[in-house]
Amino acid sequence: MTNKVRTRFAPSPTGHLHVGGARTAIYCWAYARGREGTFILRIEDTDQKRSSEQATFGFFEDLNWLGVNWDEGPEFQSSGGGDVGPYFQAQRLDEYNTQLNKLIECGLAYYAFETPDELNEKRKLARAEKRAYRYDRAALELTEEQVQANLDEGKPYVIRFKVPDDAILAFTDEVIGDVEIPRSELDDFVIFKADGFPTYHFAVVVDDALMGVTDVVRGQEHLNNTFKHIVLQEALGFERPRYAHLSLIFNPDGSKMSKRDKDKTLRAYVKEHQIESPPDGCIEHAEWDNWLSSKDNQLQTDEANSLAKALGVSLPEINVDDFKAAGYLPEVLMNYLCLLGWSPGDDIEQFDSAFLIEHFSLDRIVKSPAKFDRAKLLAFNLDAMQALSSEAFESRLLEWCHEYAPAFAALGERFPLFAKANHERSKTFRDAIETSSFLVEDDEALTWVETKPVKKALLKGEVTGLSLLPEVAQRLGELADWTHESIDACLASCAEELAGGKLGKVAQPVRIAVAGSPVSPPIGDTLVLLGRDSTIKRIERCIAFFMSHCDA
RNA sequence: GGUCCCAUCGUCUAGUCAGGUCAGGACAUCAGGUUUUCAUCCUGGGAACAGGGGUUCGAAUCCCCUUGGGAUCACCA
Known part of the structure; x- marks a missing residue:
């Protein structure tokens, strides 16, 4: 039991699960799963101002969607449980206080009464003098009486950890190797905030120890924090877990992948199109004004998403649920994310979670950062997608449509054909609906735009596509039955007799007439899906539309 | 700025720890081909060891320096 691997993923629920966090979670999970170990989910909600229940629930859903289930942690569907909880840090204050008392008893923790403003001044000064700021231990000079007096007065205070002067600041990272920093780099950091909550450093050390975590796998932004953690472990008498720090994931242009990217995209669009006020029903005017007043004022992810939807802008996918909404398969996102910083060797790139669990190891993690x-x-x-059976594709597409494209989910008995017609040609679920929007539009609502390919198909050439349409419509209308086969045969004979055997000469005008664009599923499928009445009606409207336009 | 980390095709990477096949694969790209649109699909091509010093018979691989990139320096995690 004691030597069994125990890993944890410990997000702070201040937003959405982004791809970097997801990769960390997947690694932790796969590592434990492959060693008959335990994977723990712990919610680090000690930041009272920023944590939210909604975000917490979002993390559960995102992990669940990826197939990352946890043995211990908050209960959600089949995940969670465990007897070293609670797994929310905000509910573990007693534990932290118990541990804190140990430190106070041996004189390794002390009260400090400087205000954040005072400290900021000192930091500014240090920066101006081009030296690194370190806490000056001023509070250590306070006499017991002074401290007591301050406390009696009700002065706000924090508690700092007195880092032993002879502390050894070195550890071996499973990914990076030996790392060490000079003693002067580490000051007496805060372990309890004025609001009575422990800081991240204190909570993480206590929880990892009490929860029996053996392997800490986390992002490289924590590499320097690790020194704080090991001195705390030393003082508290905890065993040191193994550490593995993962390099970060970047955008293709080298910038850090973050929710800011959404903001940037929206700003650029709004500026370019000189949009003065927010479209109805997405965000408040006040919020809009505030947002535009400064680049530092970012929209919340949900606000950004709704604004983007209202404006018809596509935002870069950053968070796990963005990829879900964009119609990616969770197993693919997992596979791809794994490859950003790890590979199984032997030129293997595409694999499933069973393979990952069997082969994942820390020693094959790549040290350098990756671009997404x-x-x-x-x-x-x-x-x-192509490897999916047609049944699987259909049911998964339907499931996706239920959540993101209800109009398509409502296709009813036409849905199987809709799925079949799009299986081979879609890179994502969203692809399928984006080139089939004509299916859920009213016949009367369809419009045509004279783009180049439209003109080419309908108006160019010795015999224009438009001129063929009446005859084609006529023949389609006379068909004995309305099936893929009969339609294809009809169009083929039209092509033979009217267009010198060139099927494209007939199919493209028909496609544009019924779909409003030169892109749609194979023509036979398109027409069957639409039904005869709509097909004929649309062709007639199309003819009328272009006749009136061309004569003008 | 201090400290720490990193460095193979455009991108993700194999090869590095135990120096020795024209540095392998995938995505992207380019050139052909198939196809009723889009997307697919097939064939082929170009493309990298950041630079400089060492060690060695031999260096992508070991050492040092330079350069470049990143992280961190909170009462956020």
């Missing part, structure tokens, strides 16, 4: 390449993710998704 959407094109490759898309290619992987296409491969996985």
